Amino acid sequence: MTRSPGVIGLDIGSSYVKAVSLNTGNGIAEKYVQKTGFDYTSAASLLVERFRRRPAALGVTGYGKNRWQDNNISAARVVYKTEISALARAMNHLGILDGTLVDIGGQDCKILKIKNGKLVEHALNRRCAAGTGSYLEFIAYRMDMEPAKMNEMAVREKEYYPLNSFCTVFAGTEILDCIKKNVPLSRLVRGLYVSIVERVREIAGLDAPVFLSGGVIAYHPVLLEIFQTILGKEVPVAVVPEPQFLAALGIAAYAKEKMLAPNNNEKGEDE
């Protein structure tokens, strides 16, 4: 099968690889996601293979970006950028020119402040991964519960039990202790989400309006409501479209720009 060329954005994260292709209107044509596993190079290659169109231009971002390359595509058509730049670019692409983006991924949390369409500041979580996707995964494992179930439980519960531990492993122990003391499980689960929001708020101030992205938001949508409750009415909070694919979209936009740049003499057409 010959595939016509397209623009693909690839986000090789620590937990998941995400990829999107752009349609002619610069929206997302196709999107795929898969677990990164131990071999993110092959995970990324497999994902690129799934697109109906072969890549004429490729944008690569994420934790694994520096170690992956596609031998079928010339270097002139590949662009590498950090997730920070990719996310900022995607916000522009979506026409969001002012506000704060909170992106919660598998092992880190990023905060980007955007003013007049420009990235003016960014901050990342400190050292450890508490308050990120791995944190939730670990606790879900300790409690033997699916993420969807955790989300559902927290949606129905309006009270929460505050968790104090900074450390993921200790938080797990703290929860088990609370269960023994008959604290309702749903309050603990909601408390877990609250602690994630509180950790985010510790990293940097969140200027209105606030936008949420990343895999954690995609699988735990209750976080939107919790962010909104904690930040109050004056700070509108919204989830961006396709939150898990935001960085992939941004890097795809970069790739397209590079392909169309006048000094790039390689055309993005089928030879």
Add this chain to the structure above:
Amino acid sequence: MRKPLKTQAKLKELLTAYFRRFEEKKKPVAWCTSVGPAELLRSFGYEVYFPENHGALIGARRLGAKYIPAAGREGFSPDICSYLTSDIGAYLMNETPLDIYGLANVPAPDVLVYNTNQCREVKEWFTFYGEKYRVPVLGIDTPRDIDAPTPALLAYLEASWREMITRLEKLSGRSFDPARFEEVVTLSHRACGLWQEFLESNRRRPAQHTFFDHIILMAPVVVLRGTREAVDFYSDLVAEAAAVDCTHIKEKYRFYWEGMPVWGKIRFLAELFNRHHISIVTSTYCHSWAFHFDPQNPLASSVKAYAGIFITRSQEYKLRYLEDVTRRFSIDAVLFHDSKTCPSNTNSRFGIPQKLKTTTGLPSLTFYGDLVDLRHFSEEEFALRLEAFIEQLD
């Protein structure tokens, strides 16, 4: 990449000679903190040894993870100064990286002398050895977070120095020799002046050398200040630096380094910044040994110099200092090292980066690491933070 300066090749010989003198055991040995009264000790005829230099060597040889747990078993938390914990751990395990200079053990002290101008940790550290070696521990207890040394403070400190002189006279069996002290202070003053001149030569664009050279080249101004060898070394260095042509170096950004070095990652960091065409032009750390003494007033000026160093000053002073030095060196951005085990040399925790941004417009990047304990530093994370920061500057 910049070539190392030729003078650097003389370091090995200089330091070997320095460490060898301890083996000869001709003179009594005093241990001293890195910004302690080294000149005074030399004037009394002591050979001066610096445990912090030992800690840095342990760090550079990446032996921290081996030694720190041993100190933990003795009750020293891994959260405190990793110079201290790795040095004490090495002692408890009866090892030393000084083997590269032909020493099987660190030189045993006859007296231990600290100054708390840098931190209180040094007092605990020296007290530990005072008990182990059963030798006296003398100290100058300088208060910290001061705006400027006031006359009252200087009077108190001078009294401490005088008391120390009296005790050193008893211990060494010699009387204080003002002429010899003046001579040593003069030599120190000259070495420090030359060191500063060398650092200031980097105000040129592109920078001729970087922070990663400085932390190697600073060894003599730390361990040999007050000697003729240090003066000669820095005279050569200044002369060579003035003649170096670096016009071929591509310098996209000029960064300032605030905080401790990450001793075990010098090569990684030097190469990473080089790849990004960033010169780390200068640092607070290396400037800390650019003391100004007044050879006409050796005692009063020593008291003042050691009381006025950056690390002992208030947040307000530090902010003004950073405003000035970053302007002088045409800095584009500041790196703050949040060093897990050295709060005293970490200046990003009370809002200085934000204030500096307001007053100068300078962007900054705070990264997490440590001087010796590499468990607190991740190459991946650092490279990502740096890359994102550069993309934002571009």
